[in-house]
Structures are given as structure tokens and as C-alpha cells.
Amino acid sequence: MKLNIALLAGDGIGPEVIDQAVKVSDAIAKKFNHEITWNPALTGAAAIDAVGEPYPDATHDICVASDAVLFGAIGHPKYDNDPSATVRPEQGLLKMRKKLGLFANVRPTFTFPSLLDKSPLKRERIEGTDLVFLRELTGGIYFGEKGRRDGGETAFDNCVYTRAEVQRLAVKGFELAMTRSKKLCCVDKANVLETSRLWRETVQAMEKDYPEVEVSYEFVDAVAMRLVQWPNSYDVLITENLFGDILTDEASVISGSMGLMPSASVGTENALFEPIHGSYPQATGLNIANPMATVLSAAMMFENFGLHEEGKAIRAAVNSALDAGFVTEDLADGGKSYGTKEVGDWLAKNI
Amino acid sequence: MKLNIALLAGDGIGPEVIDQAVKVSDAIAKKFNHEITWNPALTGAAAIDAVGEPYPDATHDICVASDAVLFGAIGHPKYDNDPSATVRPEQGLLKMRKKLGLFANVRPTFTFPSLLDKSPLKRERIEGTDLVFLRELTGGIYFGEKGRRDGGETAFDNCVYTRAEVQRLAVKGFELAMTRSKKLCCVDKANVLETSRLWRETVQAMEKDYPEVEVSYEFVDAVAMRLVQWPNSYDVLITENLFGDILTDEASVISGSMGLMPSASVGTENALFEPIHGSYPQATGLNIANPMATVLSAAMMFENFGLHEEGKAIRAAVNSALDAGFVTEDLADGGKSYGTKEVGDWLAKNI
Numbered sequence: 084m085k086l087n088i089a090l091l092a093g094d095g096i097g098p099e100v101i102d103q104a105v106k107v108s109d110a111i112a113k114k115f116n117h118e119i120t121w122n123p124a125l126t127g128a129a130a131i132d133a134v135g136e137p138y139p140d141a142t143h144d145i146c147v148a149s150d151a152v153l154f155g156a157i158g159h160p161k162y163d164n165d166p167s168a169t170v171r172p173e174q175g176l177l178k179m180r181k182k183l184g185l186f187a188n189v190r191p192t193f194t195f196p197s198l199l200d201k202s203p204l205k206r207e208r209i210e211g212t213d214l215v216f217l218r219e220l221t222g223g224i225y226f227g228e229k230g231r232r233d234g235g236e237t238a239f240d241n242c243v244y245t246r247a248e249v250q251r252l253a254v255k256g257f258e259l260a261m262t263r264s265k266k267l268c269c270v271d272k273a274n275v276l277e278t279s280r281l282w283r284e285t286v287q288a289m290e291k292d293y294p295e296v297e298v299s300y301e302f303v304d305a306v307a308m309r310l311v312q313w314p315n316s317y318d319v320l321i322t323e324n325l326f327g328d329i330l331t332d333e334a335s336v337i338s339g340s341m342g343l344m345p346s347a348s349v350g351t352e353n354a355l356f357e358p359i360h361g362s363y364p365q366a367t368g369l370n371i372a373n374p375m376a377t378v379l380s381a382a383m384m385f386e387n388f389g390l391h392e393e394g395k396a397i398r399a400a401v402n403s404a405l406d407a408g409f410v411t412e413d414l415a416d417g418g419k420s421y422g423t424k425e426v427g428d429w430l431a432k433n434i
Numbered sequence: 435m436k437l438n439i440a441l442l443a444g445d446g447i448g449p450e451v452i453d454q455a456v457k458v459s460d461a462i463a464k465k466f467n468h469e470i471t472w473n474p475a476l477t478g479a480a481a482i483d484a485v486g487e488p489y490p491d492a493t494h495d496i497c498v499a500s501d502a503v504l505f506g507a508i509g510h511p512k513y514d515n516d517p518s519a520t521v522r523p524e525q526g527l528l529k530m531r532k533k534l535g536l537f538a539n540v541r542p543t544f545t546f547p548s549l550l551d552k553s554p555l556k557r558e559r560i561e562g563t564d565l566v567f568l569r570e571l572t573g574g575i576y577f578g579e580k581g582r583r584d585g586g587e588t589a590f591d592n593c594v595y596t597r598a599e600v601q602r603l604a605v606k607g608f609e610l611a612m613t614r615s616k617k618l619c620c621v622d623k624a625n626v627l628e629t630s631r632l633w634r635e636t637v638q639a640m641e642k643d644y645p646e647v648e649v650s651y652e653f654v655d656a657v658a659m660r661l662v663q664w665p666n667s668y669d670v671l672i673t674e675n676l677f678g679d680i681l682t683d684e685a686s687v688i689s690g691s692m693g694l695m696p697s698a699s700v701g702t703e704n705a706l707f708e709p710i711h712g713s714y715p716q717a718t719g720l721n722i723a724n725p726m727a728t729v730l731s732a733a734m735m736f737e738n739f740g741l742h743e744e745g746k747a748i749r750a751a752v753n754s755a756l757d758a759g760f761v762t763e764d765l766a767d768g769g770k771s772y773g774t775k776e777v778g779d780w781l782a783k784n785i
């Protein structure tokens with residue numbers, strides 16, 4: 084296969100972890116006879132510094148022209164805690180999601196046996212956890228009309244959803260559930276919100292098209308509780324943008340494997356793959372960041388092209404590195420650890 | 435002191451646990467020479483069944499005429515999973531909050547040493563956890579304009595806040611922080627929402643009035659993570675209605691003492707006290723429900739009247755019961771357990 088991949092390294096540790104994912108992907112290409120062309124482009128604080136814009140048009144053009152986007156991380160301390168800043172890296176992220184039509188954020192949370200003890204939760208609570216959130220990513224309160232009235236004294240944010248938006252996300256949820264254990268949980272706040280009632284009635288109406296899928300409906304506050312109590316009772320969860328923001332982050336810390344969690348954001352035309360961790364500015368350039376989440380994001384990318392053996396090969400290499408203790412310091416428990424680059428080399432060699 | 439208390443027992447186990455709180459409060463009144471008049475009133479599914487309304491005007495009048503409201507729990511399975519039901523217990527709750535002006539929901543999460551092992555979190559993560567959420571309760575997306583457009587195909591919920599609404603909640607947060615360890619965390623999503631930017635700028639402007647309080651600002655998704663990782667790193671947290679709904683429920687399960695957590699909802703004129711647990715319909719009438727959260731809600735009620743010794747006496751009785759193992763089956767770990775009524779009697783006797 085010939086693959087054109089846009090490469091958005093971003094800020095902080097982004098470039099370092101992206102380099103390892105490229106290395107591993109190139110090893111995959113070699114082994115499985117693919118040809119990957121990497122198309123680097125600016126984003127985040129790096130893009131603001133260079134051209135005054137966190138998601139420049141030139142970057143967008145490169146993403147659109149590519150078959151997929153591999154993304155590092157964005158964010159820089161100089162933009163934090165300054166709600167009045169007019170240009171912020173996050174805006175680039177939102178603009179990118181919207182312009183690329185990435186309406187479904189796929190966020191798996193699973194455990195690695197060797198990392199179970201890193202979880203804040205007791206082992207018996209998380210063993211076997213393997214769930215996937217599908218978060219709606221281009222609608223809801225993030226993108227509704229927002230502003231001020233009364234000379235700035237009143238602020239508002241409008242949350243809006245159309246049935247079509249709910250449907251296209253729910254279709255992905257049902258389809259994913261069919262490839263897994265056929266359990267789907269729709270997370271909403273239908274006892275209070277009209278948008279949630281639209282979500283619930285839309286999903287209810289779709290149940291008949293997927294008679295094998297067992298669908299449950301839970302309120303977002305109840306899910307926030309049960310994720311901590313019995314995370315392994317969930318399988319596929321679908322939810323709207325803001326609830327998804329909160330719950331996927333909550334879910335990410337329960338497994339003890341947060342530093343290893345990949346994600347995908349997909350639409351009809353485009354797809355983007357990125358680690359869930361941030362830009363970790365303090366670690367920039369120190370060759371200590373864990374590249375595995377980005378490498379596993381590349382695995383999701385191959386799988387999204389239907390290249391399942393390729394994805395499996397990457398996952399196997401990561402598992403071997405974990406078993407062999409060939410890991411960065413965050414996973415070394417005070418024992419011997421290796422650099423970002425060395426772990427990337429090891430993984431590429433073991434493909 | 436002469437106290438007039440509205441008594442809203444509600445549904446499910448509500449009446450049973452309320453009875454115990456009344457018993458314990460009466461014991462307090464006797465010991466400390468107060469005179470309590472209890473004014474029972476209908477609410478929840480019980481009120482819908484009786485008069486077709488979950489928060490009847492007669493109930494509201496009784497609440498307004500009383501010095502405080504002691505509340506059990508509401509909710510009945512026949513209203514669940516039916517987003518189209520036109521009258522629901524929850525609506526009564528929202529109407530009650532709004533009409534009584536209960537704008538601040540006070541939700542402590544603390545640990546009881548004897549219950550630490552019931553937490554899904556590891557002991558070292560939760561030891562010493564003692565935090566309080568102040569959740570804004572009468573504004574935001576719960577009460578903004580909501581509805582449908584495009585023949586029902588589009589739904590919307592508007593989230594609105596005024597500076598004055600943020601201020602009165604934040605004042606309570608700063609004041610509470612001053613009586614504790616002077617740490618206040620403002621939880622928002624100021625990188626995306628205009629209402630959150632209003633929250634943040636309003637709280638920032640108030641910092642100068644409370645120079646001793648150390649204020650931090652965190653995004654709601656980050657808090658959802660850190661609550662699981664390091665709950666004991668928080669003290670007082672203030673947040674808007676929907677974030678508060680999700681985060682207080684998440685926080686409630688981390689301590690292992692969820693069944694014991696009380697809460698208060700206060701305004702300028704009125705105050706209401708209730709356990710955070712629900713109506714637990716399956717346990718109705720079985721004399722197995724744990725009354726301690728409701729009893730501790732009564733403690734918060736006395737404390738809200740400035741009667742701190744009275745509150746302390748109730749808390750001491752609960753602690754003694756826990757130490758003595760005089761508990762309901764949820765806390766008995768398969769050992770000897772006692773009925774709702776028996777635990778209430780024991781607590782009253784030990785005041």
C-alpha cells in the first residue's frame with residue numbers, strides 16, 4: 084500500500100515521540116511492503132510562533148491531501164491560565180477537528196498486566212478492563228453559539244445537536260459493539276437536558292437495526308461513579324462532546340496505563356491518530372518521554388486502513404518491550420530505564 | 435432554640451432513613467434543650483401519586499415557613515428510562531432548588547478510617563481525603579432555555595451564568611476555605627466555554643478580598659483525573675452546576691464511605707439537608723437501609739444553625755457506632771448487622 088501521512092508533531096515532547104512512531108511505522112512498511120510518505124506540518128504553539136496561527140491553512144491542506152494524520156501533542160505553558168489570550172493552541176485543535184470533520188473520537192482504555200499495579204484502583208477492580216469511548220467531537224457546547232450580554236455580565240454557551248449528528252456517531256458505536264462483545268452504553272443526562280433526550284430517542288430508534296447489540300442508557304453522573312467502581316463492567320460507550328471530554332480523561336487514569344493510551348479521531352474523509360497524553364513541556368528535549376502511546380496510535384492508524392497484521396505487529400512489539408523491561412523511566416519503578424529514542428529503536432528492531 | 439423543620443421523606447427508603455434522623459435530632463434537642471417541630475410534606479413520586487405533582491405548592495409553603503428542610507430521597511423505577519414522561523420526580527427536585535433559591539450545594543467527601551478498605555482506590559491514595567465541593571445549583575445548563583427546532587430534528591440547551599451568580603457561590607467557597615486550609619480550586623473549562631471564562635475572571639477578581647486563600651484554576655477534565663489519582667490533594671472546590679453534578683458523584687465513590695455522605699443545599703433564605711444516596715427502591719421497607727448519611731445530614735443542619743456542639747455529638751455517635759460495629763449490612767462485611775431502626779435507636783441512645 085502507498086500511504087501519505089501528514090505528520091503533526093506539535094509542541095513539547097510531541098516531536099520526540101512522533102519520531103519514534105515514524106521509526107516503528109517505517110519498520111512496519113519495510114516488513115509488510117508498504118510505502119509511506121511523511122508530510123510534516125506545523126501545529127499548536129509551534130505554529131503560533133512561526134505563523135501566528137495554531138492550525139494554519141497550509142497545515143490543513145497537507146492533512147486533507149494525506150490519507151491520515153499522525154499527531155503528537157500541543158500546548159505550551161505560556162498559553163496556560165490566560166483565558167484572555169486571543170490565540171491559543173486549543174483553538175487550533177478545535178478548528179482542526181471541525182475542518183477535518185473528525186466527528187468521532189475513539190478512546191480505548193485497557194490494561195497491560197505488567198502495569199496493573201500502577202493504577203490508583205485496586206487490582207481486582209480493574210483487571211480485565213477493556214472499554215472504548217466514542218466521544219462526539221465536532222458538535223455540542225464546544226461549537227454552539229457563545230458570548231456575552233449585559234455589558235459582559237452575562238455569559239452563555241449554547242449546546243446544540245441534530246439527529247443526524249447523533250446518528251452518525253451512534254452508527255460507529257453500534258458497529259464497534261458488533262466487533263466486540265455487543266454491549267453499548269449510551270451516556271447522557273436525559274433527565275435534565277433536551278439534547279440528551281434527542282440522543283436517547285435517536286439511539287433507541289436505532290436499536291432495531293442492531294438486534295444483537297444490548298444497549299443500556301446511563302446518566303453521566305452515574306457513569307462517572309461506576310467508571311471508578313467497576314470499570315470492567317463497560318464495553319463500548321457513546322456520548323456527546325463535553326461528557327466525553329470529562330469521562331474519557333477520568334477513564335484514562337483508572338487502568339494505570341495512561342501513558343500508553345492511543346486514540347483516533349475519525350470522520351468520513353479524514354482520520355487522525357494521537358496519544359492521549361499532553362505535551363509535557365517539562366520533559367521537552369530530555370529524551371525521557373514514553374513514546375509507546377504514540378507508537379500504539381500508529382497501530383490504530385494501520386488498523387484503520389484495514390492493515391490488522393501491521394497493527395498486531397506493533398502491539399506485540401510494545402508488549403515485548405514491557406515484558407523485557409525495555410521502558411522509559413515512568414514505567415521503570417526506579418529500575419533500569421531507557422531513553423525515548425532507545426525505546427523507539429528497540430521497538431523498530433523488534434517489528 | 436426553637437426549630438421548625440420541614441420533613442420531606444420522599445420515596446423508597448426515604449421515610450425509613452428520615453425516621454432515624456428525626457429520632458437522633460430529637461435526642462439532640464432533649465440533651466441541648468432545643469425544641470424541634472417537624473412539619474411533614476409530600477415530595478417526589480409519592481407526591482405525584484398523591485397530587486399529580488412532584489413538588490406541590492403546599493410542600494413549598496411548608497418549606498418556606500420552616501427554618502430548614504430535612505430531605506430523604508426521591509425517585510421511583512416507574513419513572514426511569516422514560517425520557518418522555520411528562521411529570522418526573524426529578525422535575526420536583528429542580529423546581530424545589532429554584533423556588534427555594536438553594537444556589538449552593540455543599541458536598542463533602544471524607545473518609546472514615548474503618549471504611550478505608552471499602553474504597554475502590556488503594557488505601558494510600560485516599561487516606562486523609564477531606565474535600566468539599568460547592569456546586570452551583572440553580573443556574574447553568576440545567577435552567578437555561580431548552581427545546582427543539584426543525585420539527586424536532588435539532589435540540590438545544592442553553593448554558594447561562596451571570597457574574598452575580600458566580601460571585602455568590604464563590605463567596606461561599608472563599609469563606610469555607612478560610613475555615614479550613616485556605617485552599618480553593620475553581621473548576622471550569624475556560625479553554626472552551628465563555629461561561630467558564632466568566633467564572634474564572636470573576637473568581638480571579640475576588641482573590642484580592644481573600645489574600646490568605648490560595649486559589650488554583652483547573653479544567654474539569656483534569657479534575658476528573660486527579661480526583662481518582664490524588665483525591666487528598668484537594669480541599670475546597672467550586673464549580674458550576676453540570677460539572678458539579680458529575681464530579682461530586684465521582685468524588686463520592688472514592689472514599690469508600692459513599693453510603694455515609696451527607697449534603698446541604700443552601701441559599702439566602704432557605705437550607706435543605708439530605709443524604710447523597712438515592713431512594714434505593716429495592717430496599718424499601720426492608721429495614722436494611724443505612725441511616726447514617728441522613729443522620730449526618732441532620733448534623734450539618736445543626737451546624738448550619740451555628741449549633742456546632744450538637745453537630746459534633748451526632749458525628750461522635752456515628753463514629754462510635756462504626757467503631758462498635760453497630761452497623762447496617764452494607765457495612766457489616768458479612769459479619770453481624772443491625773436494622774435501619776436499630777441503628778437509629780443506638781445512635782439516639784448514644785447522644
Ligand SMILES: CC(C)[C@H](C(=O)O)[C@@H](O)C(=O)O
Pocket residue numbers: 173176177328625626655
Ligand atoms: C484542549 C481541549 C480543548 C480538549 C478538549 O476539551 O476537547 C482536550 O481536553 C481534549 O480532550 O482533547
Ligand SMILES: CC(C)[C@H](C(=O)O)[C@@H](O)C(=O)O
Pocket residue numbers: 274275304524527528679
Ligand atoms: C436527579 C438529577 C436531576 C439531579 C441533578 O442532576 O442535579 C441529581 O443527579 C443530583 O445530583 O442531585
